[in-house]
Amino acid sequence: MITIRIRRFHAARKPSEVVQEWAVEEGQTLLEALTFIKTQKDPTLTFRSGCRSCVCGSCAVRVNGREVLACAYKPKEGDLVEPLRFAPVIKDLVTDQNGGFDTLRRVKAWLEAPVADAVVTPEEEKRTEVQSDCILCHSCYSACPVFETLPLFAGPFALTRAWRYVADPREGDAKSKIDAIQQNGVWDCTLCGECTAVCPQGIDPKSDILMLRTKSTQMGHMDPTMGSFGSFGLDF
Template sequence: MKIRIRRYHAMRKPSTVVQEWEIPDGLTLLEALAWIKEKKDPTLTFRSGCRSSVCGSCSVRVNGKERLACGYKPKEGDLVEPIRFAPILKDLMVDQKAAFDTLKRAKTWLESFRSDAVVTPKEEKRTELQSDCILCHSCYSACPVYESDAQFLGPFALTRDWRYIADPREGEPMGKIEAIQAKGVWDCTLCGECTAVCPQGIDPKSDILMLRTKSVQSGYNDPNMEQFGSFGLDF
């Protein structure tokens, strides 16, 4: 079986090249990458961690779709590339700092802990799935908004924001709601690409819709709709 890997090195000319490798059958993509590195080319660079689809470190794109390399079985002719919208460090390894910084901007933690709050099994269940996010960057790589706006908070920051806004132990959720108004909850196109690629089955699109509802209940409005409304009145 043969697969292709798009490789990148800033000092190489050209900096990007697609190489084809013949690999043994029956391997996961991560095992195939490790086999190539051990047997064929020790300079091949990629990131991995748990090897069991828990840490999210090995996220790549295969034929234009985001995958976890440790859980994907290669097919003949597959094209493996690094995830999008992150600076490529070398080959399939990218710098994810910008995406992780969105978690700070969205305030995705308990800011004001209510010691008297009681979390019922029903309330715990409501955000159980969102808590399973492994920060693999797949949803960011699939998000079309990043093609035009690198400052967009993005899917995993917004879905984590909902996880804490819905948490009854959060005493001051308004700070989180305010943090997602600019470059956040209203900028999403609701295309659902993030939901389609999440390896954990999380639905950021649904979480963003709930955040919009919560925003309106808190006195915020879609700025795009306000512009349309003003246009209508002027007309």
């Protein structure tokens, strides 16, 4: 047996946030451990799960400050399990993820103006295949340090999805998508790579954001901080 700790939250209770310890079987997945606690020890423990096969992304949590899928992670002695960051906690390990989904609408993450006669070659399809594998687990949002200071940031998976459609030869108005990610978007990323490190699908949002920056400059946009430096130089 090993002991894991779970940070729990309930708005109606005082104190609203506590850390509880539980003894669970070693070698099982975290999701199995959470299910054991809920069915055998405390039915009020609240968490999300779905496919149990690393496909739906609904069971994403943080363990020792790192985002993981509970159905894949095997806990170790003393692990601290917490909800994802930068989203309101509904109860225990369940967060309100509507804010993340809203960013997909803000960046127009869909085929907006399809070109009727466009043909997607196998090579072009391969180019955005990985980006299409996103399971919307929100791990990259929780890991992103930009949200600490910029809550309106579009975020990693929205920008990755934007690149997926900007690069799609069937999209006839890629510029509208590029225009939509200039504010609180592509230039606000710090390129730290935390999103890439925690993605369970092996997606690289940092690389996608760099490509969006290149496309942005090609379409007449520029890094606003570079504009500030230029003004400073002229004033000087």
